[in-house]
Amino acid sequence: MIRFLFSFSTVVLLLVGLSSASFAQMPPPADEVFRLQASRDGSGVVTLDWTIAPGTYLYRDSLKASDGGVPVSLALPDGVEKDDPNFGHVEVYHNHVEVALPQELGTDMLTVHYQGCAEQGICYPPAEKTIDLASLSISGSGNRLSAAAAPSSPWQTASPARPAALDTGIAETGPGETDTAESYLNGNVFWMTAGFLGFGLLLALTPCVFPLIPILSATLAGAGAKLSAGRGFFLSLSYVLAMATAYGLVGLVAGLSGANLQAALQSPWVLGLSAAVFVTLALGMFGLFELQLPSALASRLAGRGRGGSVAGAAVLGFGSALIVGPCVTPPLAAAMLYAINTGEAAKGAVALFALGLGMGLPLIAFGTFGARILPKSGPWLVAIRQAFGVVFLGVAVMLVARLLPPPAALALWGATAIGLAVFAGAFDRLSARSGWGKRAAKAGGLVAFIAGAVMLVGAAAGEGDPLRPLAFLAGTPVPQHQVAETQVTSLVAFDEALAGSRQTPVLVSFTADWCTICKSNEKIMAEPAIAARLQDVAMITVDVTRQNSEARAMMDRFSVVGPPTLFLVDRDGREVGNSRITGAITPETIAQNLSRAGA
Amino acid sequence: MKRRTFLAAVTLAAFAFAGCMPAMAQDIDVNAILHDPDAPEAGNPEGDVTIVAFLDYNCPFCKKSAPDLDRIVKEDGNIRLVYKDWPVLSEASVYGAQLALAASYQDKYEEVHHALMAVPGHKVTEERMLDAVHATDVDMQQLQNDVTGHHAEIAALLGRTMEQGDALGLVSTPTYLIGPMMTTTLDYDGFKETVAEARRRHAAGERVE
Numbered sequence: 001m002i003r004f005l006f007s008f009s010t011v012v013l014l015l016v017g018l019s020s021a022s023f024a025q026m027p028p029p030a031d032e033v034f035r036l037q038a039s040r041d042g043s044g045v046v047t048l049d050w051t052i053a054p055g056t057y058l059y060r061d062s063l064k065a066s067d068g069g070v071p072v073s074l075a076l077p078d079g080v081e082k083d084d085p086n087f088g089h090v091e092v093y094h095n096h097v098e099v100a101l102p103q104e105l106g107t108d109m110l111t112v113h114y115q116g117c118a119e120q121g122i123c124y125p126p127a128e129k130t131i132d133l134a135s136l137s138i139s140g141s142g143n144r145l146s147a148a149a150a151p152s153s154p155w156q157t158a159s160p161a162r163p164a165a166l167d168t169g170i171a172e173t174g175p176g177e178t179d180t181a182e183s184y185l186n187g188n189v190f191w192m193t194a195g196f197l198g199f200g201l202l203l204a205l206t207p208c209v210f211p212l213i214p215i216l217s218a219t220l221a222g223a224g225a226k227l228s229a230g231r232g233f234f235l236s237l238s239y240v241l242a243m244a245t246a247y248g249l250v251g252l253v254a255g256l257s258g259a260n261l262q263a264a265l266q267s268p269w270v271l272g273l274s275a276a277v278f279v280t281l282a283l284g285m286f287g288l289f290e291l292q293l294p295s296a297l298a299s300r301l302a303g304r305g306r307g308g309s310v311a312g313a314a315v316l317g318f319g320s321a322l323i324v325g326p327c328v329t330p331p332l333a334a335a336m337l338y339a340i341n342t343g344e345a346a347k348g349a350v351a352l353f354a355l356g357l358g359m360g361l362p363l364i365a366f367g368t369f370g371a372r373i374l375p376k377s378g379p380w381l382v383a384i385r386q387a388f389g390v391v392f393l394g395v396a397v398m399l400v401a402r403l404l405p406p407p408a409a410l411a412l413w414g415a416t417a418i419g420l421a422v423f424a425g426a427f428d429r430l431s432a433r434s435g436w437g438k439r440a441a442k443a444g445g446l447v448a449f450i451a452g453a454v455m456l457v458g459a460a461a462g463e464g465d466p467l468r469p470l471a472f473l474a475g476t477p478v479p480q481h482q483v484a485e486t487q488v489t490s491l492v493a494f495d496e497a498l499a500g501s502r503q504t505p506v507l508v509s510f511t512a513d514w515c516t517i518c519k520s521n522e523k524i525m526a527e528p529a530i531a532a533r534l535q536d537v538a539m540i541t542v543d544v545t546r547q548n549s550e551a552r553a554m555m556d557r558f559s560v561v562g563p564p565t566l567f568l569v570d571r572d573g574r575e576v577g578n579s580r581i582t583g584a585i586t587p588e589t590i591a592q593n594l595s596r597a598g599a
Numbered sequence: 600m601k602r603r604t605f606l607a608a609v610t611l612a613a614f615a616f617a618g619c620m621p622a623m624a625q626d627i628d629v630n631a632i633l634h635d636p637d638a639p640e641a642g643n644p645e646g647d648v649t650i651v652a653f654l655d656y657n658c659p660f661c662k663k664s665a666p667d668l669d670r671i672v673k674e675d676g677n678i679r680l681v682y683k684d685w686p687v688l689s690e691a692s693v694y695g696a697q698l699a700l701a702a703s704y705q706d707k708y709e710e711v712h713h714a715l716m717a718v719p720g721h722k723v724t725e726e727r728m729l730d731a732v733h734a735t736d737v738d739m740q741q742l743q744n745d746v747t748g749h750h751a752e753i754a755a756l757l758g759r760t761m762e763q764g765d766a767l768g769l770v771s772t773p774t775y776l777i778g779p780m781m782t783t784t785l786d787y788d789g790f791k792e793t794v795a796e797a798r799r800r801h802a803a804g805e806r807v808e
Contacts, residue, residue: 027783029770059721088720115688121660121784122771123721125687491758499751553762573754 030124031140034058034116038136046101046133048112052094055119057082060091062115062126063099067107074099092116108133192347193354200358212243215316216363217370218388229368236367238310240360242317248353252345268403275396282392286423317360390420402513406464410455413466417452421445485539490550491557494540498573501538505568505576510560512545518564521585530587533594568593627766629807632683632776637756639682639700639708642672646679648797649808651776653685653764656695656715657723658772660784665716668775671790678794682712683760688772693757694725698732700753701745710735779807 027033035051048065052058060079065072076099079091101110110131117123131138216239220232397416401409421427426445430438458469465471486497498506511518525534544551544563554560558567558575567580579593633649642650652668654661672678684700686692695715702711714731715723733739746753764774767781775782777790778797785793800806 027771061722090721117660117721118771121664122773123655123658123660123688124771126689491762492755495751495755495758499754549762549766553765 027118027120027122028053030116030127033118033124034114034127036112036114036127036129036138038131038133038138040136045103046136048099048101048131050093050097050114052096052116053118054095056116057092057094057119058097058114058116060093062113063097064113065101066111066113067105067109068111072102072105072110074101105133192351196351196354197358197361200355201361202358203355204359204362212359212363213366215392216313216367218392220367220370232370233364233368234310235313236360236364239313239317239367240357240364242314243360244353244356246318247356248349251348251350251352271399271403275399278392278396278399282389282396286386286389393420406519407459407462410464410466410469411459414452414455414459414469417448417455419452421447421449421452424448485541487541487543489543489546491553494542494554495573497540498569498571501540504571505537505579506570507534507537507539508542508558508567508569509539510542510544510555510558510563510565512543512563521564521566524585524587525590527587530590533591537594566590566593628763631759632763632767633681633808635681635756635759637752638760639703639712640680641682641709642678642680643676644679646677647801648675648677648778648794649679649681649776650794651681651683653683653760653769653772653774653776654716655684655686655688655692655772656699656718656728657688657692657721659719659721661773662716662719664773664784664786664790665713667785667787667790669713670787671794675791675794682708683763684757685760685764685769685772685774686757687761687764688721691723691725691728695723695728696757697746697753698728698742700756701742701749702732702737704745704749705738705741707735707737711737776807779805 033053033056037049037051038046039049040046050058057080060076063074063076065074077093077097079093079097082090082092110133112129112131113126115124115126127140129138129140216236220235393416397409397412401412404412422445424445425438425441426449428438428442430442455466455469458465458472461470461472463469463471486501488494488497509518509521511522524530542554544555558565564584565580565582566585568576570576578596581589581593632651650668650672652661668680672680684696686696699708699711699715702708711732714735715728718727718731732742767774771783773784775785777793779800780793780797782789782793
């Protein structure tokens with residue numbers, strides 16, 4: 001379901017206006033007040049160093065370090081004694097404190113906790129930082145996300161950070177790409193970049209990236225005559241670099257603003273607009289119209305030489321990243337949320353740039369070596385361009401299909417196939433002299449027509465799978481969800497649903513309308529064998545289609561980087577260890593998980 | 600080529616437009632902050648100024664300003680006070696908040712609240728909190744029943760408060776919303792001045808409700 005509605009409160013906010021000024025000075029966020037740094041001296045001793053802003057202090061007894069839950073004893077210097085009726089007797093540090101770590105640590109990752117207050121009269125929630133002892137980089141992972149405050153609080157002095165959270169008792173995340181992605185991010189920059197390049201290469205093998213191939217091919221085909229391998233290389237390189245830059249920018253924006261741009265790019269508006277653009281591109285490919293830019297602009301964009309425009313390829317690459325990228329990609333989500341979480345915008349940007357580059361490397365190879373196969377000119381080129389037009393139409397339908405109920409999407413596919421059939425000449429007359437090309441086109445067109453008609457029939461029968469539009473005829477009863485499933489979109493509703501469920505453990509599933517893998521996961525869970533297992537398991541589906549503060553709060557609470565994520569929770573809302581699956585499920589993985597949890 | 604370039608530029612423009620969207624998705628539910636039916640209240644229910652107090656039972660400054668807050672609410676007589684148990688400083692704070700909120704089912708929230716606020720320090724343990732509650736005239740058996748029986752409602756209320764704190768971008772305790780203003784620890788004079796300022800702003804039409 002698509003929700004365009006903005007909450008009533010937003011309207012109230014607009015009415016209240018932005019005029020009220022601050023009366024009392026509100027405190028800056030904890031990370032601006034207490035700055036933690038780590039350094040290593042010549043003999044290899046690592047020193048933690050806190051800079052404490054004037055007027056604030058750290059509690060001596062709050063400084064703690066642990067290694068995977070095992071406390072590490074710290075040689076804390078004496079603090080200043082502070083005796084206050086409200087505090088009791090405490091020792092605090094002002095301005096600066098240094099603590100040398102013991103030399104023999106059996107770990108690379110050290111977790112450090114600290115907490116303090118400001119004399120002004122406030123106390124900060126405990127901070128938790130993770131220090132990579134190899135690179136000495138510090139990250140705030142383990143805390144809840146620092147989502148930005150609403151931009152216009154009616155109480156004016158809101159500052160853009162959130163308190164570190166309590167231990168929510170969430171177990172470690174289970175196996176999955178996400179963990180790997182996150183551990184790469186905590187390491188040093190070289191390995192992180194290499195890791196994300198690798199993830200990108202893996203992603204290049206998924207269907208998500210396939211639509212990029214015709215887009216790039218179209219760019220190359222547009223280059224016309226004399227497309228050499230070198231020219232193909234440069235065009236595809238600029239296309240891929242632009243795509244990687246687009247991802248890098250997403251990481252940068254995420255890190256700087258704390259906003260999850262990824263989710264915004266999956267909003268109905270963006271999907272609809274992108275689909276419209278692809279339809280326009282397709283019409284252009286069919287030669288329905290010729291768009292001309294003002295000559296000054298055109299000559300600037302057209303690049304040097306006659307072999308196609310580098311700038312044009314770059315612009316198209318940039319756009320492609322935004323259109324095709326948002327297929328559910330756990331490493332992408334992990335990198336973005338990491339950037340949001342730690343505010344390390346640069347690291348997030350580099351990671352996502354590397355990811356985009358990795359995804360694009362096969363495309364560069366394709367552009368360089370495949371360039372030779374493309375026709376140089378003549379009627380063949382026209383045919384090729386029309387074929388790409390069809391692909392663009394397909395991309396548009398794919399984007400819009402994410403917004404539609406499955407039968408409507410199937411009907412759209414059917415209509416597209418029929419349109420294609422007509423244009424391919426399915427109903428044109430052949431004469432005895434017709435060449436084999438025309439005959440083949442007619443044959444293809446007729447196949448497309450029948451496929452389209454079948455899809456329309458399937459859609460009318462309520463089917464939604466373009467590959468099995470007539471599944472309803474097979475006699476297999478459409479498996480009904482016997483699962484006691486509750487859909488929630490807020491933490492409050494979640495807690496209520498959890499409190500209201502009699503059975504334990506409860507299967508929690510994060511999903512969103514735009515999440516295609518979630519849909520295939522649902523199909524797997526509806527398979528009779530799994531559905532039978534799930535019959536005795538209560539299920540809470542958390543819908544994060546709308547990325548509002550509620551959705552973020554729920555994702556924070558369970559450290560979910562994005563849908564699809566499935567895990568089991570016990571009665572108290574604690575995650576059952578090792579029960580998490582991020583990404584696509586198989587009947588085996590879900591069954592194993594249920595067995596492990598004794599469900 | 601030119602045509603494609605142009606179309607690609609159109610695509611980019613579309614995304615630039617879309618970039619504006621996340622800002623609109625944020626929301627602060629003013630009504631829920633001011634009028635949560637489950638949040639304990641004190642003072643004058645019809646008061647012309649509302650103070651919303653985000654407090655933690657391990658927050659020394661909350662404890663320091665608690666007597667002054669009580670005094671201004673009592674002496675002014677026209678202030679509505681909304682308690683937001685916002686346990687962000689320690690695990691024990693959550694425990695304390697649960698005790699206090701459970702006590703509201705026997706109309707003893709304020710007693711327990713004051714008892715917990717009267718325990719000094721920033722490291723009050725669950726045991727010490729329980730001792731402090733024992734010293735009040737709360738029916739402990741009833742309290743135990745309410746802690747278990749109303750577990751879900753209490754958890755939901757705490758969850759809502761956490762979300763409200765997040766939406767407001769609160770970074771530390773205590774935080775007081777006084778009329779249209781947001782502030783931290785104040786002494787009696789500070790509260791008095793701020794309440795007066797809130798009334799001036801109300802008169803000028805600046806109201807949050």
